[in-house]
Amino acid sequence: MKIGRQDQHSSAICASNERTIVVRGHDLVGELIGNIGFTDHIWLLITGALPTASQRRILDATLVAIAEHGLVPSVQASRLTLAAAPEALQGAVAAGILGCGSVVLGSAEAAGQFLAEIAAHASTDGAVDAAVARVVGEYRAAKRAIPGYGHPLHKGLDPRAQRLFEVAEQTGTSGRHAEIAHAVQRLLPQLLGRALVINVSGAIPAVLLDAGYPLRALKGVPILARTASLVAHLLEEQLRPIGFVLSHAAAQAIDYDGSAPDGFVPSRDS
Amino acid sequence: MKIGRQDQHSSAICASNERTIVVRGHDLVGELIGNIGFTDHIWLLITGALPTASQRRILDATLVAIAEHGLVPSVQASRLTLAAAPEALQGAVAAGILGCGSVVLGSAEAAGQFLAEIAAHASTDGAVDAAVARVVGEYRAAKRAIPGYGHPLHKGLDPRAQRLFEVAEQTGTSGRHAEIAHAVQRLLPQLLGRALVINVSGAIPAVLLDAGYPLRALKGVPILARTASLVAHLLEEQLRPIGFVLSHAAAQAIDYDGSAPDGFVPSRDS
Amino acid sequence: MKIGRQDQHSSAICASNERTIVVRGHDLVGELIGNIGFTDHIWLLITGALPTASQRRILDATLVAIAEHGLVPSVQASRLTLAAAPEALQGAVAAGILGCGSVVLGSAEAAGQFLAEIAAHASTDGAVDAAVARVVGEYRAAKRAIPGYGHPLHKGLDPRAQRLFEVAEQTGTSGRHAEIAHAVQRLLPQLLGRALVINVSGAIPAVLLDAGYPLRALKGVPILARTASLVAHLLEEQLRPIGFVLSHAAAQAIDYDGSAPDGFVPSRDS
Amino acid sequence: MKIGRQDQHSSAICASNERTIVVRGHDLVGELIGNIGFTDHIWLLITGALPTASQRRILDATLVAIAEHGLVPSVQASRLTLAAAPEALQGAVAAGILGCGSVVLGSAEAAGQFLAEIAAHASTDGAVDAAVARVVGEYRAAKRAIPGYGHPLHKGLDPRAQRLFEVAEQTGTSGRHAEIAHAVQRLLPQLLGRALVINVSGAIPAVLLDAGYPLRALKGVPILARTASLVAHLLEEQLRPIGFVLSHAAAQAIDYDGSAPDGFVPSRDS
Numbered sequence A, B, C, D: 001m002k003i004g005r006q007d008q009h010s011s012a013i014c015a016s017n018e019r020t021i022v023v024r025g026h027d028l029v030g031e032l033i034g035n036i037g038f039t040d041h042i043w044l045l046i047t048g049a050l051p052t053a054s055q056r057r058i059l060d061a062t063l064v065a066i067a068e069h070g071l072v073p074s075v076q077a078s079r080l081t082l083a084a085a086p087e088a089l090q091g092a093v094a095a096g097i098l099g100c101g102s103v104v105l106g107s108a109e110a111a112g113q114f115l116a117e118i119a120a121h122a123s124t125d126g127a128v129d130a131a132v133a134r135v136v137g138e139y140r141a142a143k144r145a146i147p148g149y150g151h152p153l154h155k156g157l158d159p160r161a162q163r164l165f166e167v168a169e170q171t172g173t174s175g176r177h178a179e180i181a182h183a184v185q186r187l188l189p190q191l192l193g194r195a196l197v198i199n200v201s202g203a204i205p206a207v208l209l210d211a212g213y214p215l216r217a218l219k220g221v222p223i224l225a226r227t228a229s230l231v232a233h234l235l236e237e238q239l240r241p242i243g244f245v246l247s248h249a250a251a252q253a254i255d256y257d258g259s260a261p262d263g264f265v266p267s268r269d270s
Helices: A028-032 A038-047 A053-066 A073-084 A089-097 A107-125 A128-141 A159-171 A176-192 A200-210 A220-239 A243-252 B028-032 B038-047 B053-066 B073-084 B089-097 B107-125 B128-141 B159-171 B176-192 B200-210 B220-239 B243-252 C028-032 C038-047 C053-066 C073-084 C089-097 C107-125 C128-141 C159-171 C176-192 C200-210 C220-239 C243-252 D028-032 D038-047 D053-066 D073-084 D089-097 D107-125 D128-141 D159-171 D176-192 D200-210 D220-239 D243-252
Strands: A014-016 A021-023 B014-016 B021-023 C014-016 C021-023 D014-016 D021-023
Touching (some): A028 B053, A028 B159, A038 A053, A038 B053, A038 B220, A053 A159, A053 A200, A053 A220, A053 B028, A073 A089, A073 A220, A073 D073, A089 B089, A089 B220, A089 C089, A107 A128, A107 A176, A107 A200, A159 A176, A159 A200, A176 A200, A200 A220, A220 B038, A220 B089, A220 B220, A243 D073, A243 D243, B021 B028, B038 B053, B053 B220, B073 B089, B073 B220, B073 B243, B073 C243, B089 B220, B089 C089, B089 D089, B107 B176, B107 B200, B159 B176, B159 B200, B176 B200, B200 B220, B243 C073, B243 C243, C021 C028, C028 D053, C028 D159, C038 C053, C038 D038, C038 D053, C038 D220, C053 C220, C053 D028, C073 C089, C073 C220, C089 C220, C107 C128, C107 C200, C128 C176, C159 C200, C176 C200, C200 C220, C220 D038, D021 D028, D038 D053, D053 D200, D073 D243, D089 D220, D107 D128, D107 D176, D107 D200, D128 D176, D200 D220
Antiparallel strands (some): A014 A021, C014 C021
């Protein structure tokens, strides 16, 4: 059946014939393979144009920053899945990517939306602090967390965030969104009653939006970065498996508090 | 319950404390962010060591080569999924990655295994042609396709494959696996009775294995590359949606040939 | 790292030892297998108690109603995925389930939330029509669609919805939520300026909530039902494949409108 | 591009028009909703015909048997995913289903294939024991595990398997595949040198194939059953979350054994 009212039927990403593949207007074989890096290609695919050196360096920095942080939930889900289904590495990667959500890892997107809302208000009336207060107030009223601030481990400071802002300064791309991100950090104690530092998921959209990366592709950055990490963990899982060790330890941490037939004694190992 | 016999419980990828994140022995913030590119980081995560310039260029070339080829099945599955579930971009990416299978896109892994089997036999007795004949014969006996050869569109020649071998020559990394890949192409007419050219999924493992990339992480290359393409398609899907146009056209191509109550006339639109 | 503040560590669903598996307090082997139906077991797993005959009939009716509607986007995504990755049927099922989103198929959950909000207001002040007007007004103000109303194919009437309300009348479980669902349909012309009929995703939460099924498990109903449909389509895909026919027809419906090198002519087949 | 040689373009599962939805030849609204159970509908969708009472009871018994077994890897992956991405319940279900693999949960398919191979040989020459010896020998030669035998927790006997064979006796559907499954169990000590009992994933294909359920849809049974379990666990995860408790306990069980900068002390909590 025909769902929705989609009346355009074009795509501007790729076309090909038997001899040539055109990607974003470029001849893939004649111009791109062997001549540009993967990060250039990511920027080209997403934005339609090759990046400047500064744009490439910012995108590289964000991808390196968010790729790996140990045995986090998405990595665990992925390794458990490979242990159970070794025939399909793509399934284990997919399981890991599904954990790039609004709470963990995927919050760069929500933080970008938050910064962009403040930027929109600030560009109208020029006053960043007032725009911050307004948008933070709206989030509080809707009982929404402020995305991109605070971290369970890096409490005093998320060193990755600080380093990303430093790189943005060095490349000369730092701009309005970085300014807003810091204004939020400065104002949160009075607006929320407690201090929260910018975390890596707050810094990523700030430096990327300042560099011209599109808002609605922000979630692609943690997803791409984490995919690299997942491939590394899944290679290790093949060579030195821990999937069932993870699973066993996790299950041991949970008690059964439902009812049971008389005399039933749960196994510690089930 | 305790499944399997996994008796080691270590990982060598990442450790952290409140101030420092260590990735593969390097201080993530102090050494890596802003100083290395994403491709370097991918190689580091997967192999445990930073790549040489040649290794980086080969990995870049393969990722650029395989990222995008238009509205292929995995891209369609991803765009259909975002159209139906716009609240979860990660779900649409995951749906696309699940199509990196043994038939489409994921065959680089099988092709790498095929080349490695031939290399193992050839290293024992020195004769590449005999090793090719033996392994191709085993695949034929098991009615398995020869992975990495032939392409539905690029029939005479897959220009991406040719370009990858050219880059490998330029970087000086070309070696035994590229030699074997070409020997297979040369021998297939007599072994199979028909000519098939090396495709991009045959060239990728050849040049990567020659450069020292690990066999069991080969599938990560098309998965990572395709993730970049999916993010680009999903941004376009948000801005210029075609998901339901794709779905409508696909459904129109299929007839119903089951039974039906008397007098029932199917809608062309259902 | 420790994420969030989860301070309880119990589950009440299952416990086991070497001889016995306890599910929701029942001995799985001694009491359940062979003695109850799958629908009973679904209700037991989700709610903690076996259903009454009426509850079972309502849940059966909703699962049967929503399972299958032809080559919809989620089914297409699933068949495309199996064609590309036949080694992992679970991946193809997962790709299909990922399309149970807020726009297509998954809207039963949003519709249930909508009906529950109206019910909460109505229970306070007793007036259903006023509660409907209030909540519809809030949705309009937030530019949200009214979930559970209107259908692209079944415009005059969604016959599945009507049948579900009929079954609910027969089982005597019909109650406040069905009443509200109909009040919404009656009031929409004046509140929205156009008539929209209750669709199957509006009827499912109405009859299930009236029967005592939990709100936050509503999305499980289309997911479970669609999983049955996906298994059927994936068996057919193995026996009479159409995955690449779907993909080819879909790609043919889309034009390339990006730039290209001079003289490039895209293949109709790429 | 056109992949593969698919030359038929029909489907026999569903057709519809504005008033009527036909599923497997039946009027969905007029005949099925409210009149048949979900298990009947599953059988109808998959096989094309409504089940007999015996077939329904067998399918019910297998779905009830395999649905739930506590915090197994697929359930953990699913709960971790919901904790990280609560906005997409379908993503958490998909992550769980991806763990229905060849090692855990999905082995019913491989066991069905194994039984079917023996049945094919036995039907030619009439001797079950010889056919068992031949196929077990082939699996040993290929270093493949015997699918459907042995269990990490239920070592002496998998009580679910025993119960399924009992139900098959009661319904009068027990036949050649059950006979073969038991012959394998009897012969394994001499063929493998150790005893292994039939587990639930061995019994499921035996009783289903005997009842006329199709071999290539066998994996659908654990997938469907587990989906019900996942919905229950994901409701509990919303009401009494343990996702991050699982994740924390799992991470604590793993040591870092890679290199690190001088003086670095990993946090126990990272």
